[in-house]
Amino acid sequence: MSLRPDLAIIADHIGHRAHVLDVGCGDGELMAALRDNKQADARGLEIDPGNVAAAVARGLSVIQGDADRDLADYPDASFDYAILSQTLQTARAPDVVLDHLLRIGRRAFVSFPNFAHWRVRLSLLWGGRMPVTGLLPEQWYDTPNIHHVTIDDFRAFLKARGIAVEGAWFLSRGRRTTSAAANAFAEHAVFLLRRPD
């Protein structure tokens, strides 16, 4: 089974036997890959009870909870990596979630759909409608994505907070794309972050 492209990038860059917290782990796809291929000690947090049941049934340690509420329970520096894939844009307070991520993990992977992709821009510019695309398939009223963010927004946020970027990967139609003009041409971004010293 092949991983979702952003998860594959994350999985490729996590070392063997790492201690990993996957926030918004879904049914545990990435966690299972890390456990099976990297012998990682992976833990997960997931809001949907059906996903939690599926993940626990595959033998993973997953807790039903809400990134906005429950990350405060995790001790400082208790994981090598904290992962937030496709969840940042759904958080009520993404800045607080990121603070927790970098507090709990020595490093953090964050992946999110780029709201400044040209197709999104066209949709809004010419159609005058909130975009509904492959990566953003929901209508404005039922989208879980309540904090739309662009790659440049995120870079500016990291700079303002003094958060170090150790790696950045950009995806378009599931393939790696160049970081030049990523804000316009990448549908998806994956960042590897380290907390400010």
Add this chain to the structure above:
Amino acid sequence: MIHDQRFGLQRHVALPGPLLLDGGGRLSPVEIAYETYGALRPDGGNAVLVCHALTGDQHVASEHPRTGKPGWWTRMVGEGKPIDPSRHFVICANVLGSCMGSSGPASADPAGTGPYAMAFPVITIRDMVRAQAMLLDHLGVGTLAAVVGGSMGGMQALSWAATFPDRVRSCVVIASTARHSAQNIAFHEVGRQAIMADPKWRGGDYYAAGDQPAAGLAVARMAAHITYLSEAGLTEKFGRRLQARPDNPTGAKSFGFDADFQVESYLRHQGIQFVDRFDANSYLYITRALDYFDLAEEHGGRLADAFRGTATRFCLVSFDTDWLYPTAESRRIVQALNAAGAAASFVELSSPYGHDAFLLDTPGLYRVVDGFLKAAA
């Protein structure tokens, strides 16, 4: 091969003890009625202890000798079930203080001429667990692959993990809590007062008369039974429907105090059935043990310290309609496990059945426990 008398259904052992109790007393001998299912692997690595709830018993997956009913957790324990005797060596023991063959107030007092009655020492959940540990020693079980329980059984499972961390690899805690709340204690106090207000209770010395405080015990059971069901479940099952009568199949108000409503009739039936199989003094002792349960208190007031450095894996399940031990209580345990860095899983499942969901047809429950136990194997 000679059959080892320690293993099988309807087993009973009197261990010399003494068992040193949290209340300061000593218990000797320690009688334990228990059942085992399946075979202990030569490496001893497949033992699963199932802990029963307040009024439960050791007949987890076998017919109850008194009521003739099937085991109380056949959805969880049996061929093809999450706890499977073809893979696991399953142990279920009647808890200390109970009345199904383990030491309790109805047992003979070695210092006297009859049953202990109220001379039986007040016990705790941890005392129950220590007695179970003595049983495991007797059975030659060192480390448990898993300890599994719902409700009070979940409290024992937690207490096992906290008291004997090196003897528990996996711990399954369903519809349970790390402490009894004021509301939990309050409901139990109603039950105890109902028993003790029954003139037949006689300060606990009713055994010689062979006539237990059945009315009080039935009321205690009725009050407790309400806490096991959800409000929506009760409404769906009974609503305001009236009990059928010989002269009126759809029922009628009697303008008296018969069981006019179906829910009244149901509760009375629950109460009457219960007194046939349970001892009133045992009900006092076990509810007391539950009320005293506060795992954090045993560890300096910090629940996380109960699990500090543990290698045990945990799986917690709560039910959205359980108001006896609501999800918030499971979440509190999960927070402590996270703080202690323990490997923990938790899910709140949806069920219409309230607290009783852990015993009933809640498919997600069995899938979760099955996956959790298999991952450890």
